[in-house]
Amino acid sequence: MALDNLRVDALVVGGGIAGMQAALDLADQGYQVALVERDASIGGKMIALSKVFPTLDCCSCITTPKMSAVAHHANIHLFTYCEVQSLRGNGDGFVSQVLKKPRYVYEDLCTGCRQCEYACPVDLPAAFDLGLGAHRAIRVPFSTAVPQYAVLDIENCLLCGKCERVCPVSAVDFTQSAQTFEIETSAIVLATGYELTPTDAKQEYGGGQLPNVVDALVVERLLAPTGPYGHVLRPGDGKEPDSIAYVQCAGSRDQTLGVEYCSRVCCMYAIKQAMLLSGALPLADITIYYMDIRTFGKGYEQFYQNAQAMGIEFVKGKVAKITEDKDRNPVVRVELMEEDAQVVERTHDLVVLSVGMRPAYNPQAMYGVSVAEDDGFVEVLSPNMAPCVTSRPGLFVTGTAAGPMDIVDSIVMAGAAAAEVAAYLEARRAPRPVGDLGVTAGAERELAHA
Ligand SMILES: Cc1cc2nc3c(=O)[nH]c(=O)nc-3n(C[C@H](O)[C@H](O)[C@H](O)COP(=O)(O)OP(=O)(O)OC[C@H]3O[C@@H](n4cnc5c(N)ncnc54)[C@H](O)[C@@H]3O)c2cc1C
Ligand code: SF4
Ligand code: SF4
Numbered sequence: 447m448a449l450d451n452l453r454v455d456a457l458v459v460g461g462g463i464a465g466m467q468a469a470l471d472l473a474d475q476g477y478q479v480a481l482v483e484r485d486a487s488i489g490g491k492m493i494a495l496s497k498v499f500p501t502l503d504c505c506s507c508i509t510t511p512k513m514s515a516v517a518h519h520a521n522i523h524l525f526t527y528c529e530v531q532s533l534r535g536n537g538d539g540f541v542s543q544v545l546k547k548p549r550y551v552y553e554d555l556c557t558g559c560r561q562c563e564y565a566c567p568v569d570l571p572a573a574f575d576l577g578l579g580a581h582r583a584i585r586v587p588f589s590t591a592v593p594q595y596a597v598l599d600i601e602n603c604l605l606c607g608k609c610e611r612v613c614p615v616s617a618v619d620f621t622q623s624a625q626t627f628e629i630e631t632s633a634i635v636l637a638t639g640y641e642l643t644p645t646d647a648k649q650e651y652g653g654g655q656l657p658n659v660v661d662a663l664v665v666e667r668l669l670a671p672t673g674p675y676g677h678v679l680r681p682g683d684g685k686e687p688d689s690i691a692y693v694q695c696a697g698s699r700d701q702t703l704g705v706e707y708c709s710r711v712c713c714m715y716a717i718k719q720a721m722l723l724s725g726a727l728p729l730a731d732i733t734i735y736y737m738d739i740r741t742f743g744k745g746y747e748q749f750y751q752n753a754q755a756m757g758i759e760f761v762k763g764k765v766a767k768i769t770e771d772k773d774r775n776p777v778v779r780v781e782l783m784e785e786d787a788q789v790v791e792r793t794h795d796l797v798v799l800s801v802g803m804r805p806a807y808n809p810q811a812m813y814g815v816s817v818a819e820d821d822g823f824v825e826v827l828s829p830n831m832a833p834c835v836t837s838r839p840g841l842f843v844t845g846t847a848a849g850p851m852d853i854v855d856s857i858v859m860a861g862a863a864a865a866e867v868a869a870y871l872e873a874r875r876a877p878r879p880v881g882d883l884g885v886t887a888g889a890e891r892e893l894a895h896a
Contacts, residue, residue: 449546449627452523454478456867457542457631459530460807462490463509464845464856465637466516471864473521477871480523480629481516482530482544487591488513490639494574496669498853499718500749506590506672513592526593531626533812539632539840548622550598551584555617558586558594562609562618570602572674575667578681579674584609584618589672632874633840633867636815636824637860638807640846643697643705645799651696652768652776652797657682659768659776659797662692662715669722678726680796682774687730687795690723691778692716693765694736698802707821709802710850713740716800717750720758733759733794735780743854768797803850814838823849834863842866 454477458469461483469481481488492498493513495505516522525544532543551562568583584598598609598618610618645661646654653659658680668678680687694716698709713736720732739760741750754760763780766789770776776797782788805822809815815836816825824843827835834842844863845856 449625451628451630452480453630454480454523455631455871456480456633456635457482457530457540457629458635458637459809460490460637460639460845460847461485461488461516461524461526462637462639462845462856463492463512463853464639464847464860465490465635466512467857467860468635468637468844468863468867469516469522470512470519471861472867473519475864475868476521477868478521478523480525480631482528482542482629483524483526484529486527486549486587486595486597487593488516488524488526489590489592491663492853493588493590494663494670495666496671496673497718497722499714500743500745502718502721504671506670510590510592513590517592524593526595527597530812533634533814536630539630540634542629542631542634544627544629546625546627548600548624549595550600550618550620550622551596552617552619552622553593553595555615556595557615557617558596559614560586560596561612561614562596565608565612567606567608568602568604570599575674576664578664578667633842633870634813635834635863635867636809636813636836636841636843636847637845637863638805638809638847640803640850641806643703643709643802643804645697645801647697647703648700648799650767651693651765651799652770653696653799653801656768656770656774656776656797658687658770658774658795659799661799661801662712662719663801665719665723665798666715669719669726678723685795686727688727689731689794690720690727690733690796690798691776691792691794692720692732692734692736692798692800693768693778694734694739694800696765696799696801699737705802705804705821707802707850708740710740710742711852712800712802714743714746714749714852716798717741717753717758719798721753721756724756724758731759733761733792735761735763735765735778737762737764737783743852803846805847807847809847813841815841815843821849823847832866834859834866840870842870 458481563585566582569580571577572579572581574588763782767779
């Protein structure tokens with residue numbers, strides 16, 4: 447069945463927390479919004495986290511209601527497993543051609559009952575659990591996915607037909623192919639988020655080579671109630687770790703990696719994880735090796751002090767190298783910065799690299815917005831006064847697509863982007879005589895002085 451083209455007020459690209467919030471804020475004001483997410487579920491990185499700093503709220507508990515609100519909002523048209531393929535101006539706005547990737551499952555029939563998943567004989571490393579657990583070739587992406595439709599990995603499918611035979615509503619179709627449709631819109635919000643700086647980028651830290659050196663997202667999954675093991679076990683051999691170390695700035699503030707900026711969230715997530723690990727493994731020793739601790743937000747410094755009071759050890763030093771002993775325990779070589787620059791070696795059961803953030807997507811070629819030369823994040827015209835307004839009229843940015851930030855700031859920025867989009871849409875409906883940059887009056891004033 448061919449997909450219908452659509453006309454909306456605003457298109458939001460990316461369904462992480464920033465994109466979801468921007469879509470909801472616009473839809474609540476009565477605007478028609480299309481949200482296009484490339485993955486099979488919305489939720490972005492946030493839905494994979496365990497708990498959030500500084501409140502330690504359960505991440506699933508606070509993210510899933512937002513995901514449902516997006517899926518059920520009368521003014522939001524949600525398109526998952528879709529990507530914008532091309533964009534053109536139509537004189538009055540934009541026309542996006544969207545590719546709908548085949549799920550090999552009819553969305554209008556699938557009830558998310560998972561019978562197909564239980565019947566499928568193929569086990570694959572589970573992407574959502576970063577390869578720690580397994581999932582089937584056909585599966586609902588993860589337990590709290592929105593929407594709850596199965597998706598089939600045709601590359602790894604045996605075409606044995608077991609899923610097709612067991613599906614109670616005949617939703618599986620191995621012949622499904624990609625489809626395209628168009629979305630016409632007046633404004634676009636880029637909310638394409640971030641990816642982690644590669645764990646193996648700093649070869650001397652052993653990420654990707656030493657089995658008990660992992661990145662911090664792995665620990666989020668180990669700590670999450672929906673995680674792969676239901677317990678914190680080190681991936682190398684399944685042992686419960688008694689000594690865990692964090693290495694800060696393991697992918698940020700480093701010229702050799704081309705990531706000169708601070709990723710802002712790593713100090714706070716390391717402190718959070720250290721606290722959660724103290725709860726999960728009360729006898730474990732936890733050490734954080736750092737150069738500076740940056741606790742920039744409201745209540746964050748207190749959070750840090752609470753961690754110190756809990757007995758988490760903070761060691762100011764520069765980690766030079768991580769090797770392993772004969773039992774595959776990581777050995778950290780560190781130059782202490784407060785004790786006559788002594789170099790010491792300490793052995794831990796598990797080392798966590800506090801990797802940083804870099805842009806997940808470069809929209810420059812397709813969307814015609816500029817990205818910063820030094821870090822690749824979407825550039826805005828006036829970072830202080832109009833932080834969501836890009837170089838191209840009608841194109842806005844929010845969340846970590848604009849630069850490293852935490853969830854609170856992503857949500858605040860999503861609200862700001864929605865306000866800018868609303869002002870832009872209203873200005874077009876009742877055009878102002880002069881100086882119409884199509885942003886809020888405040889932003890327009892500031893841009894005039896920028
Ligand atoms: C280990 C770790 C722990 C953290 N813990 C915390 C915490 O406790 N508290 C806190 O405040 N912050 C925490 N953060 C930061 C938090 O993850 C981010 O602030 C937040 O997820 C940013 O949301 P976002 O929507 O900007 O990006 P994302 O979550 O990356 O969402 C972007 C979405 O866009 C989609 N997308 C990308 N490109 C395209 C495209 N071309 N087309 C369509 N869709 C696309 C992606 O698939 C994704 O769904 C943590 C980060 C890490 C790494
Ligand atoms: S494809 Fe069929 S069996 Fe699988 S989740 Fe959907 S309805 Fe259930
Ligand atoms: S046909 Fe493919 S997806 Fe379906 S059960 Fe067999 S291997 Fe799994």
